[in-house]
Amino acid sequence: MDIYLLEAIINGILLGGVLALLALGLNLIFGVIDVVWICYADIVMCGMYAIYFLYTQYGLPLPLAFAIAIAGVAGLGVLIHLLIIAPVLNSAPLNQLLATGGLLFFLQSFATLLFGTDFRNIGVRLPVLEIATIYVSFARLIAFAVALTGAVALYFFLKRTYVGTAIRAIAQDREIVGLMGIDQRRIYLVVSAIGGALAGLAACLLALQYDVHPFIGNTFGPVIFMICVLGGLGNMIGGFIASFVISQIIAIGGYYASTELSYVLAFTFFIVLMLIRPRGLFAP
């Protein structure tokens, strides 16, 4: 097998990890609260700016900057729920979409106003590893490992704890969870915080690889939505698998054609699949 193709496939898998993390967060929020955070990729952008300033301007150690960013974006998730989602919780889905869509433009414009359109990099250079003549970026390897660890931790949280079980229950029958002593509003806050924390974690992993600018959300936001719909909105396992399907199409497409064309391929695949299986790859 062509060594460059193999390299592309490996990079595709590594990219899939971070996409999967974001798909999990978005699916969790949709599955439980039944709203789509259109602005999800843009709170990742906020996290990346936080890391950039804490690390390069305020000189905090990188792990501390990461921890603050994760906690900060988790808090941002709670704020989004309280200020934007809660008031429109019983409104038509279109209104909810417009509310979080409005926040997307707000965050992008606000970031432009505050930080300008410069591309900023935290300037951490991690080595490129050579494993059996294949070159793999260490930053991507870390991102993949951390994303996978995050996904596994989320799995055990949802599977093993009372709150995690309640989160799964609420997604199955919203109306009667109160009868079990579960306060729906509290669970929504917990889920918004987890969704935010996952976006914060993704911000850490992306800050190691990419420059931050106000519109960075646009580069991966649409891909994440495509992944979630492909896997079936709200279906966490479906979204997880779809992340790797899409990242492979992007990676292999990039190898045979170009990166730009690979996104065209991925979205074409998505459109065709929606015609065949409108409810997602893994719909029952």
Added chain:
Amino acid sequence: MLSLAAISAGYGSFQALFGVSLEVARGEAIGVIGPNGAGKTTLMRVISGIIPMREGAMTLDGRSIGGLPAHRVVEQGIAHVPENRRLFPRLSVEENLRIGAFLPAARTRFSEQLDWVYSLFPRLRDRRTQLAGTMSGGEQQMCAIARALMSRPKVLLMDEPSAGLAPIVVHQVFDLVRRIRAEGLTVLIVEQNVQQVLDVVDRAYLLEVGTIKLSGTAAELKDNSLIRTAYMGL
């Protein structure tokens, strides 16, 4: 122990209950019977706080529970087995039971309570890892009752536990109700299956178009000519 005084409730502009009063004493089993649309389910939902009452007063052991949201009512010791069971279909039987023990007080005695409901319903122990939605109707009803018992309630509300079940299973469900009574629980049960419910309760109320039309001991109601002709087909 549970007391309702002149409760009114409804949905939007539709009023379902008009000044309903009833009393349940400790250890008693009380039935609420009546036709479809009489407001029986609404009554249960008002007690457990799923829908708010509009007028009236509701107390448990002398403490007001009127106006509390559902998750606070459970804390006070009222558990509700909802109409159509409403299990979480893609959670396992044991996960459903764990959700039933969500309250902090119930969590601390989870394994003890689990042993108790498994001893009441041994079938559930065999099915503990099965997804709740894949069980038979009777087993699901068993699981729904067990889930409610996990919070160790003082009062158990049961909404049409026999609905949609085969006649032989209906019989088993009423046996379950007897077993729960034997455990000393206070039970308020809503049923359309009048003949069988009057065999397990001490007293019953007849609810028609949102008002209590009749009440009495089970024996009295069994002899009542209105009940016999309209509800028992005798």
